[in-house]
Amino acid sequence: MPTPNRRRPFRLYAVTAGVALALLAAWWFTGRNDDAAGAYRTAPVERGDVRVVISATGTLRATTTVDVGSQVSGQVLEVLADYNDEVTRGQAIARLDPAPFQTRLEQAEADLASARASVNEARAGVTNAEADYNRKRELVERQLIARSEADLARAARDQARARVVSAEASVRQRQAAVGNARLDVDYTVIRSPVDGVVLLRDIEPGQTVAASFQTPVLFQIAQDLAQMQIDLSVDEADVGQIREGLPVSFTVDAYPDRQFSGEVRQVRLAATATSNVITYPVVVQVQNADLSLLPGMTANAEIVVNRREGVLHVPNAALRYTPPGAATARPARMGRPPGGGAGRPAGQGGGRPGGNNRTLWVLEDGKPTAVSVEIGVSDGTTTEVSGVQEGQQVIVGQERPGE
Known part of the structure; x- marks a missing residue:
């Protein structure tokens, strides 16, 4: 039977090994947590322009398009104008017998x-x-x-x-x-009522024109292609931000590398319902001095409803980030008590930022620090802020422990 003195070294070895394993585990998890806590993704506070735009599509057309018909019935004797012909007011473009x-x-x-x-x-x-x-x-x-x-x-x-x-x-x-x-x-002599360009000719010699009950459209004449307009369809959620005189930029598929400009001329009240979606027509005035834009082209337009120049802005991800376990932390610097809620919607708040307080997390000495800021307009990617300095690193996310 073993003696007590011979059992004592084994117990001592077992206790020593257990303590060593516990210290090793503590070192392992502490080191991993420190690495995880330090793996932050940051972005600098930048100074630049923030544009709030509303995107819409529409069709280009001449500002004034005249449908030319016949007031009498008869057989077409001759046609004196064709597609794309330039005509003047009073010029004969067709004759009936x-x-x-x-x-x-x-x-x-x-x-x-x-x-x-x-x-x-x-x-x-x-x-x-x-x-x-x-x-x-x-x-x-x-x-x-x-x-x-x-x-x-x-x-x-x-x-x-x-x-x-x-x-x-x-x-x-x-x-x-x-x-x-x-x-x-x-x-019997059909004349052009305006100066313009023939867009449509729906008449041939020998054709019989019947104008008894409804005047037929024989020609369609665009009065001035140097002045054109875009008829945009804008969603009801955005139409309240649009007003006359706002700048518009747009592109057409024919010139994908060229940017055109225009100006909102009218917001019409005639709403259209398509698949339970309400849209309003917005008319954009366009200068077409070089006649590169043609009637019927599809325009992909952006209406600039707000523009802030030379302001500080941060990625929107920085406004959404909160470190784990920091839900109750108070900002280190307070402009005013943090307000609840999201930032100002895009297009609203054309003045200076104010009244919308949010919390940003910045890195100071490698540790996240809460800073209260006031937000302004947002373009959907970045948001105008005040209360931070240009170049300051704000936290936009955190790496996972395995990354």
């Missing part, structure tokens, strides 16, 4: 001549009736005939005068008919 309308004009002119002859005949009747009445009035005064005969002569005179008035009215009616027929003859 004028023969039927010329015939109606001649008939109306003949009716007018007949009406004028009727006027002359009525006036001759008035002269005769007045002479007859004057003779019979003298005979009545001399008591040579009955007064009734004089009354009948006066009535005949008045009827003759009425026939003159009726004949003159008929002349005016025939004159109007002649004018109408002459207008129809003039309307």
Whole structure:
């Protein structure tokens, strides 16, 4: 049976080994935690511009586009303008067959001549009736005939005068008919109402134009392609930030490396509902002096609703980061008591930052330190801040222990 003195060294060895393992484990986990705590991802506080923009797409079109039709029906005799032709106001661009309308004009002119002859005949009747009445009035005064005969002569005179008035009215009616027929003859020549460029020609020689119930569109003319506009569709959530005069930048697929500019001219009230999404039309005025932009192009536009120049800004990730276990930590420097809540929405707060307090974590001597800042506008990636210094490193994240 072993003696107590021989068991004592084994116990001593076991205790010593346990203490060593405990110290080794403590050193291991402490070192790992220190490494994890020190592996912060940072970004510098930078100075620059922060732009708040609203993105939208739309279609380019001429500021004024005129649909040209025909006021009379008939067969197209000749077409005098084609696609892309430049036309001037009053220029003939097509002709209809004028023969039927010329015939109606001649008939109306003949009716007018007949009406004028009727006027002359009525006036001759008035002269005769007045002479007859004057003779019979003298005979009545001399008591040579009955007064009734004089009354009948006066009535005949008045009827003759009425026939003159009726004949003159008929002349005016025939004159109007002649004018109408002459207008129809003039309307057989289709003329451009404006100076511009022909965008559409929907007419061919020999085609019959029927303008009885609805005026057909034969030509479409853009008045001035140097002045164009974009019809943007803006979501109802963003339309409240848009006002007239805001700058707009846009690109088109035809020139992907070129940036164009414009200006908001009008925010229209005619809302459109598409798949339960409400949008409002926003009209952007565009200068197209070199005529590089064409009607119908799709424009990818950005409306600059707010712009802050030369301000301090940090990545938005820095405003979302909080070190583990630091939920109750108070900022080291306080501009004012921290307000709850998120920063100012993009596009709101055109003045100086204020009223939106957030907490940033900066590295000081390798340790995270809370700093209270005031935030301003945000472009979705960076946010304007005050309360920190340019170049100061703010924490935007933390590496995992295995990284």
